[in-house]
Structures are given as C-alpha cells and as structure tokens.
Amino acid sequence: MSTHSQPDYAALASDIKRWARELGFAEAGISGVTLGQDEQHLQSWLKDGYHGEMEYMARHGNRRSRPDELEPGTQRVISVRMDYMPPGTQHAWDVLGDAEAGYVARYALGRDYHKLMRNRLQKLAERIRGSIGDFGYRAYVDSAPVLEKALARNAGLGWIGKHTVLINRQAGSYFFLGELYTNLPLPIDVAASAHCGTCRKCIDICPTQAIVGPYRLDARRCISYLTIELKGSIPEELRAPMGNRIFGCDDCQLICPWNKFAQDATEPDFAPRHSLDGAKLVELFGWSEAEFLQRTEGMAIRRTGYEGWLRNIAVALGNAPPSVEVLSALQARADHPSEIVREHVAWALTRQQAAASAA
Numbered sequence: 001m002s003t004h005s006q007p008d009y010a011a012l013a014s015d016i017k018r019w020a021r022e023l024g025f026a027e028a029g030i031s032g033v034t035l036g037q038d039e040q041h042l043q044s045w046l047k048d049g050y051h052g053e054m055e056y057m058a059r060h061g062n063r064r065s066r067p068d069e070l071e072p073g074t075q076r077v078i079s080v081r082m083d084y085m086p087p088g089t090q091h092a093w094d095v096l097g098d099a100e101a102g103y104v105a106r107y108a109l110g111r112d113y114h115k116l117m118r119n120r121l122q123k124l125a126e127r128i129r130g131s132i133g134d135f136g137y138r139a140y141v142d143s144a145p146v147l148e149k150a151l152a153r154n155a156g157l158g159w160i161g162k163h164t165v166l167i168n169r170q171a172g173s174y175f176f177l178g179e180l181y182t183n184l185p186l187p188i189d190v191a192a193s194a195h196c197g198t199c200r201k202c203i204d205i206c207p208t209q210a211i212v213g214p215y216r217l218d219a220r221r222c223i224s225y226l227t228i229e230l231k232g233s234i235p236e237e238l239r240a241p242m243g244n245r246i247f248g249c250d251d252c253q254l255i256c257p258w259n260k261f262a263q264d265a266t267e268p269d270f271a272p273r274h275s276l277d278g279a280k281l282v283e284l285f286g287w288s289e290a291e292f293l294q295r296t297e298g299m300a301i302r303r304t305g306y307e308g309w310l311r312n313i314a315v316a317l318g319n320a321p322p323s324v325e326v327l328s329a330l331q332a333r334a335d336h337p338s339e340i341v342r343e344h345v346a347w348a349l350t351r352q353q354a355a356a357s358a359a
C-alpha cells in the first residue's frame with residue numbers, strides 16, 4: 001500500500017459515508033482490524049465441523065479474522081451494506097405456503113450482486129483518491145476470506161443475530177455486505193449493540209433445526225448450504241423438512257421481528273427475473289440445461305449448477321401434493337444421466353406414490 005499526505009480524517013470519514021450513499025449503498029461504517037473474540041468463535045465453529053464441505057472456510061489460517069494479514073498494511077475496514085429485497089416481489093410466506101411453487105431465497109431473485117457491489121466499491125475508492133490522492137485499498141464482496149459480519153458489526157452497521165445474520169435496527173437484515181480494506185487511519189465507528197433479547201423465533205422456526213444454539217449454525221443442516229454449497233446427495237432425513245425451498249432459505253429472517261423495518265431495494269438489477277419469485281416447480285423442472293444456463297446468466301442461482309438445480313427441485317416435487325402432472329414430470333427425469341438427479345427423483349417418486357395411495 002502506498003503512503004499519502006495527512007488529510008483531515010474525520011472530515012474524510014463523513015465524506016466517505018456520504019459518497020457511499022450517493023453510490024447506492026444504504027450505509028457505510030468504519031472499523032479497526034482486531035477481531036479476537038470472533039476469531040475464537042470461528043475456530044470453535046470449524047473445530048465442530050459445522051462448515052461441512054465448505055473447506056474454503058478453514059483454508060486460510062487466521063487471515064479471515066486478521067484483515068492486516070490478508071492485505072498487509074490494512075488499518076481500517078470500510079463496511080457497506082446494500083438492501084436487496086426487491087419491491088413488488090411475491091410475498092415470501094405465500095410462496096412457501098404453495099407446495100406447487102419453488103421458493104428461491106429473496107437475495108437471489110435478480111442479478112448477482114457481487115460484480116455490482118465491487119464496481120460501486122471501486123467507485124467509492126476512486127472518489128477517495130480524487131479527494132486525497134493515492135492510498136492503499138482493496139475491495140471485497142465475498143471474494144476473499146473476510147469475517148464480514150463481525151467487521152460490519154464493529155463498524156456500527158448492525159449486530160449478529162442468533163441466526164448468525166447481521167441485523168440493523170432501522171433496516172432489518174435483507175442486505176448484502178461489502179468491504180473496502182484500507183491503510184487510511186480513519187476514525188473508527190462505535191460497534192452496534194445486540195438486540196435479540198430473549199427472542200428465539202429464528203431458532204424455533206428453522207425447518208431443519210440448523211441453528212443448534214444461539215449464534216451457532218450447523219451449516220450441514222442449513223437449507224442454504226444443502227441447496228447451494230453441497231454438491232452431492234442431500235441427507236434423506238433433511239429432504240422432507242426442505243419443503244419447496246429450491247435455492248436457499250429465508251425462514252430465519254422472515255420470522256425475525258426486526259424485519260418489519262426492512263427496506264426495499266433501490267437497485268433495479270435486484271428485481272426478480274423469469275418470475276422466479278413464485279414459479280411452478282413443474283415448469284422449472286422442465287428447463288433444459290441450455291435454458292437453465294441462459295435464464296440464470298448473471299444470477300447467483302448459477303452457483304448450484306444444473307445438476308444441483310434438478311436435484312433441489314426433485315426434492316421439492318417429492319414434497320408437493322400428489323398429482324399426475326408432478327408424477328409425469330418426475331418420471332420424465334427418472335433416467336437422467338446424473339446419478340445424483342436419478343437418486344433424488346427416485347426418492348421423490350416413492351414419496352409421490354406413497355402420498356397418492358394414502359389419499
């Protein structure tokens with residue numbers, strides 16, 4: 001990182017927050033680089049194996065919890081948040097209550113946020129450079145081992161709820177986070193205080209009991225992990241509780257009382273594409289690989305891959321009310337070349353046939 005002259009850092013910090021808002025971020029805050037307790041929390045979470053197949057969580061030694069080891073010279077982290085709930089989206093509980101529809105986590109309905117947010121962070125850095133000249137920085141949006149929630153909490157953007165998601169008192173939890181690591185000795189904001197109190201609604205509602213205790217998430221049971229990160233077979237005992245969730249899960253956030261303060265996204269790129277906010281499972285299951293690739297271009301849903309997409313929808317179809325339409329959609333995929341897809345389709349067909357004969 002390069003050296004720089006001595007600007008008025010307090011004035012610069014308030015300029016940075018204003019510029020961040022002008023660039024479409026809902027809020028920005030500044031933290032130092034000390035994350036001692038969070039480092040311990042991460043280590044014990046990894047030791048318990050709660051990260052499942054997400055080996056990358058364990059791969060980087062202490063760099064995840066030590067920003068100045070990831071990017072030498074870092075003194076401060078500017079954390080930003082951007083609201084993602086698209087206005088006019090089909091109501092989440094309605095979709096979850098319609099077993100013939102597929103539920104996609106609300107953050108994933110529109111264009112992938114990574115590039116958009118990184119570009120905005122880059123613009124923020126350019127504004128800073130325009131004001132003070134060259135300085136050291138690096139922008140991150142899920143692109144490196146970064147303890148983003150702990151940093152954002154220390155920057156005053158919210159507290160980490162019992163479901164392990166960041167919550168903001170004025171804006172709930174439907175937002176993305178990004179970071180600008182910098183060598184500028186900016187004044188540090190006051191960390192946010194916690195306001196979960198005695199509430200445990202997120203723990204109780206989790207369909208797969210993945211929140212094994214306050215602030216402790218067993219990712220191996222989490223539907224977000226099962227439908228996105230896990231590449232192989234979904235454990236059978238977790239398939240029925242997945243219901244119609246085919247990409248991610250929002251239950252712990254939907255139930256959180258603080259989300260009555262959630263703000264709509266102002267970014268048009270986050271608007272739902274291809275009616276994915278409530279599309280029918282049978283229709284989605286009928287997509288060819290070419291259709292999947294074309295329709296999910298530039299979207300986070302791509303991450304699950306076509307095989308994962310069919311696997312997830314097969315599970316949801318197995319949980320759907322029995323119908324000729326569902327049965328024939330599953331039968332059409334019974335000989336799919338992928339063993340993973342075939343196995344989940346076979347499971348779903350057994351469920352469908354059992355439900356039909358019980359009806």
Ligand code: SF4
Binds near residue numbers: 199252
């Ligand atoms: S549902 Fe309750 S316990 Fe869970 S994060 Fe929200 S306030 Fe905290």
